[in-house]
Amino acid sequence: MDHYDPQQTNDYMQPEEDWDRDLLLDPAWEKQQRKTFTAWCNSHLRKAGTQIENIEEDFRDGLKLMLLLEVISGERLAKPERGKMRVHKISNVNKALDFIASKGVKLVSIGAEEIVDGNVKMTLGMIWTIILRFAIQDISVEETSAKEGLLLWCQRKTAPYKNVNIQNFHISWKDGLGFCALIHRHRPELIDYGKLRKDDPLTNLNTAFDVAEKYLDIPKMLDAEDIVGTARPDEKAIMTYVSSFYHAFSGAQKAETAANRICKVLAVNQENEQLMEDYEKLASDLLEWIRRTIPWLENRAPENTMQAMQQKLEDFRDYRRLHKPPKVQEKCQLEINFNTLQTKLRLSNRPAFMPSEGKMVSDINNAWGGLEQAEKGYEEWLLNEIRRLERLDHLAEKFRQKASIHEAWTDGKEAMLQQKDYETATLSEIKALLKKHEAFESDLAAHQDRVEQIAAIAQELNELDYYDSPSVNARCQKICDQWDNLGALTQKRREALERTEKLLETIDQLYLEYAKRAAPFNNWMEGAMEDLQDTFIVHTIEEIQVRQLVPRRDQALMEEHARQQQNERLRKQFGAQANVIGPWIQTKMEEIGRISIEMHGTLEDQLNHLRQYEKSIVNYKPKIDQLEGDHQQIQEALIFDNKHTNYTMEHIRVGWEQLLTTIARTINEVENQILTRDAKGISQEQMNEFRASFNHFDRGEAEFARIMSIVDPNRLGVVTFQAFIDFMSRETADTDTADQVMASFKILAGDKNYITVDELRRELPPDQAEYCIARMAPYNGRDAVPGALDYMSFSTALYGESDL
Numbered sequence: 001m002d003h004y005d006p007q008q009t010n011d012y013m014q015p016e017e018d019w020d021r022d023l024l025l026d027p028a029w030e031k032q033q034r035k036t037f038t039a040w041c042n043s044h045l046r047k048a049g050t051q052i053e054n055i056e057e058d059f060r061d062g063l064k065l066m067l068l069l070e071v072i073s074g075e076r077l078a079k080p081e082r083g084k085m086r087v088h089k090i091s092n093v094n095k096a097l098d099f100i101a102s103k104g105v106k107l108v109s110i111g112a113e114e115i116v117d118g119n120v121k122m123t124l125g126m127i128w129t130i131i132l133r134f135a136i137q138d139i140s141v142e143e144t145s146a147k148e149g150l151l152l153w154c155q156r157k158t159a160p161y162k163n164v165n166i167q168n169f170h171i172s173w174k175d176g177l178g179f180c181a182l183i184h185r186h187r188p189e190l191i192d193y194g195k196l197r198k199d200d201p202l203t204n205l206n207t208a209f210d211v212a213e214k215y216l217d218i219p220k221m222l223d224a225e226d227i228v229g230t231a232r233p234d235e236k237a238i239m240t241y242v243s244s245f246y247h248a249f250s251g252a253q254k255a256e257t258a259a260n261r262i263c264k265v266l267a268v269n270q271e272n273e274q275l276m277e278d279y280e281k282l283a284s285d286l287l288e289w290i291r292r293t294i295p296w297l298e299n300r301a302p303e304n305t306m307q308a309m310q311q312k313l314e315d316f317r318d319y320r321r322l323h324k325p326p327k328v329q330e331k332c333q334l335e336i337n338f339n340t341l342q343t344k345l346r347l348s349n350r351p352a353f354m355p356s357e358g359k360m361v362s363d364i365n366n367a368w369g370g371l372e373q374a375e376k377g378y379e380e381w382l383l384n385e386i387r388r389l390e391r392l393d394h395l396a397e398k399f400r401q402k403a404s405i406h407e408a409w410t411d412g413k414e415a416m417l418q419q420k421d422y423e424t425a426t427l428s429e430i431k432a433l434l435k436k437h438e439a440f441e442s443d444l445a446a447h448q449d450r451v452e453q454i455a456a457i458a459q460e461l462n463e464l465d466y467y468d469s470p471s472v473n474a475r476c477q478k479i480c481d482q483w484d485n486l487g488a489l490t491q492k493r494r495e496a497l498e499r500t501e502k503l504l505e506t507i508d509q510l511y512l513e514y515a516k517r518a519a520p521f522n523n524w525m526e527g528a529m530e531d532l533q534d535t536f537i538v539h540t541i542e543e544i545q546v547r548q549l550v551p552r553r554d555q556a557l558m559e560e561h562a563r564q565q566q567n568e569r570l571r572k573q574f575g576a577q578a579n580v581i582g583p584w585i586q587t588k589m590e591e592i593g594r595i596s597i598e599m600h601g602t603l604e605d606q607l608n609h610l611r612q613y614e615k616s617i618v619n620y621k622p623k624i625d626q627l628e629g630d631h632q633q634i635q636e637a638l639i640f641d642n643k644h645t646n647y648t649m650e651h652i653r654v655g656w657e658q659l660l661t662t663i664a665r666t667i668n669e670v671e672n673q674i675l676t677r678d679a680k681g682i683s684q685e686q687m688n689e690f691r692a693s694f695n696h697f698d699r700g701e702a703e704f705a706r707i708m709s710i711v712d713p714n715r716l717g718v719v720t721f722q723a724f725i726d727f728m729s730r731e732t733a734d735t736d737t738a739d740q741v742m743a744s745f746k747i748l749a750g751d752k753n754y755i756t757v758d759e760l761r762r763e764l765p766p767d768q769a770e771y772c773i774a775r776m777a778p779y780n781g782r783d784a785v786p787g788a789l790d791y792m793s794f795s796t797a798l799y800g801e802s803d804l
Contacts, residue, residue, distance in 0.1 A: 032222065037240065052064060056124075062095065069099050073103075093116055136150060139243070170234070171233070179209075180196055279341060280356060286327065286367075290367045321628055347675060399461065406454060410479075410486065425504075431501065581624065581647070591613075592663055617659060742792055755789055776794045777789070
């Protein structure tokens with residue numbers, strides 16, 4: 001009776017006019033109320049060994065009325081007047097009415113005189129207020145009380161019955177199935193519910209009324225024929241009768257309350273365990289991804305071709321733009337889940353969650369640090385490699401060009417040097433051949449430079465680890481060997497020519513005399529020799545090539561100039577954007593920092609403010625993507641420097657990731673503060689005080705270590721405002737919930753020290769019953785029976801261990 005709220009009775013009290021209107025509208029209602037209220041009064045009066053026959057007559061002297069109130073309240077009323085006069089009767093009725101009023105009930109327009117005079121409407125009105133106050137008012141189901149509580153109770157109890165749909169206290173009960181379902185739900189052995197038909201209301205109603213009277217001690221308060229014959233049965237009559245069922249089953253009600261408490265606790269546990277499982281899975285997946293990714297980033301084995309290295313750069317760009325950002329989000333989500341879980345555990349009086357070995361938030365942060373360490377310098381290494389390969393490609397091309405020119409020049413030279421033409425030559429021919437050979441020797445000397453250049457380029461390609469060095473070296477070796485051979489053959493030919501010249505000169509002496517006589521012939525010979533010498537001084541192949549190369553070189557220079565201009569355009573374009581985006585990110589980071597310290601307004605205001613803020617940040621993403629596009633063009637153009645900005649793409653990426661993570665964390669902190677506030681009933685003023693204290697949290701106090709062990713159970717080295725609130729408001733959460741759960745199990749177990757599998761399955765919803773069965777140890781006491789389970793240690797474990 002302590003929780004009685006007079007306002008609620010008033011909600012169901014009807015003033016006199018209503019009673020008039022009710023009875024004017026439907027005389028059948030008056031008949032139903034008479035029968036029901038009479039039976040209800042008698043169900044209590046019989047405990048005092050009496051009863052009434054006629055409701056408006058038998059309460060006129062006030063004596064039975066006073067007795068009725070004493071029986072139902074368990075209290076004594078003032079001594080009644082025993083006189084028979086009207087004044088004595090009025091006095092007794094007034095004592096009864098005063099007692100009703102003392103229980104907080106306002107009796108609208110009901111006076112003692114009308115009751116003494118036998119006014120039927122007034123008498124029924126008065127009895128209804130008594131029924132409301134003493135039979136219906138204190139009904140409480142899932143935080144809903146009185147009439148609504150009773151209706152909710154009926155709906156919960158009849159929910160599994162497919163032909164029953166209780167929406168009110170009149171027509172929902174006409175077919176009788178509602179009454180039968182209530183009985184079957186609590187005492188299934190009393191009614192064969194499967195045989196009942198919706199289209200046979202009389203049988204259903206009579207079955208329910210008979211069974212209720214015979215087995216449940218609930219007198220018949222209604223007539224089946226009256227209910228079936230009335231368009232809308234009287235609400236007060238039905239409510240009165242149904243409330244008798246509620247009270248008859250109040251023992252079961254107690255068990256239901258106990259079951260509800262257990263369900264609530266188990267639901268919290270199941271939800272927390274699900275969050276723990278989710279955390280462990282997310283942590284495992286993230287650590288596995290990091291474990292797979294680090295070796296890829298640490299692998300600095302260079303590729304042979306520019307194309308393969310460009311592909312590596314492309315892969316890295318995909319990693320930074322597509323693969324890593326979702327992992328940054330996952331890591332942030334993991335920390336948010338961890339913080340939310342710890343908050344929920346604290347609020348439900350459970351110990352802090354300790355992740356399995358190697359999966360602490362700090363382990364993930366360390367692994368992530370390792371990833372970022374491996375990532376550091378990877379892009380720079382790629383670009384240096386590309387630079388090296390570009391230089392190699394250039395050198396290799398130069399080598400091939402020079403080697404080709406040289407090989408074209410040497411082609412046929414060995415054969416020419418090995419000719420034996422001097423063996424049949426005359427002296428003048430020999431001299432001509434010697435002149436020609438001298439010209440060749442100076443040409444050969446001029447080519448020495450190119451051979452040295454070819455060897456130097458081959459050497460540089462070797463030093464730069466050119467992948468195709470073996471074939472370059474083979475070609476270079478061949479050129480050098482051939483060059484040495486040409487030198488040897490040249491020397492040999494010179495010697496042969498000089499020997500032959502000497503020999504012919506000796507012969508020539510012998511012919512001198514003859515020669516003098518043959519002057520004209522000699523003249524001709526000399527002329528011929530001069531001609532021969534002239535024909536040898538021919539333009540070299542290089543001269544012809546120079547004419548072709550100069551215009552080609554001009555073209556290349558013009559193309560290079562255009563490329564450099566385009567590169568400068570790209571640098572400026574990237575620089576201009578980066579110089580806007582970089583400071584924007586910095587400003588946003590500072591603003592979030594300020595918001596999380598100042599935190600104006602209610603927590604809901606802050607949450608809305610932060611969500612709006614997050615929206616504006618996310619909407620900025622296209623600008624980052626655009627910058628990524630420019631960055632890609634810069635890399636493809638092999639631009640390695642940019643004097644127009646101090647921001648690199650990597651700076652921007654890291655800043656953007658931090659910004660998204662920080663705003664998500666800040667939002668989560670506020671959500672957890674709302675959870676805590678609602679669970680602990682902290683007012684906005686207290687919240688503001690906590691915030692002020694936290695912002696000035698003195699970290700030099702003597703008992704700092706003790707506080708830290710409470711506010712930082714996982715030793716992350718960080719004190720969040722969330723943990724600080726929990727610490728400041730911890731005394732409000734010290735409820736002995738393990739004992740309460742134990743007591744609830746004891747009720748379900750019918751006061752035994754153990755509970756059976758069958759009892760759990762009967763009293764709890766299936767998934768929660770199985771949850772208990774799977775986790776409860778067998779009960780080993782002397783009074784144990786087969787299937788007995790130990791609910792006591794289970795109740796303690798719910799609060800003593802985070803990982804069942």
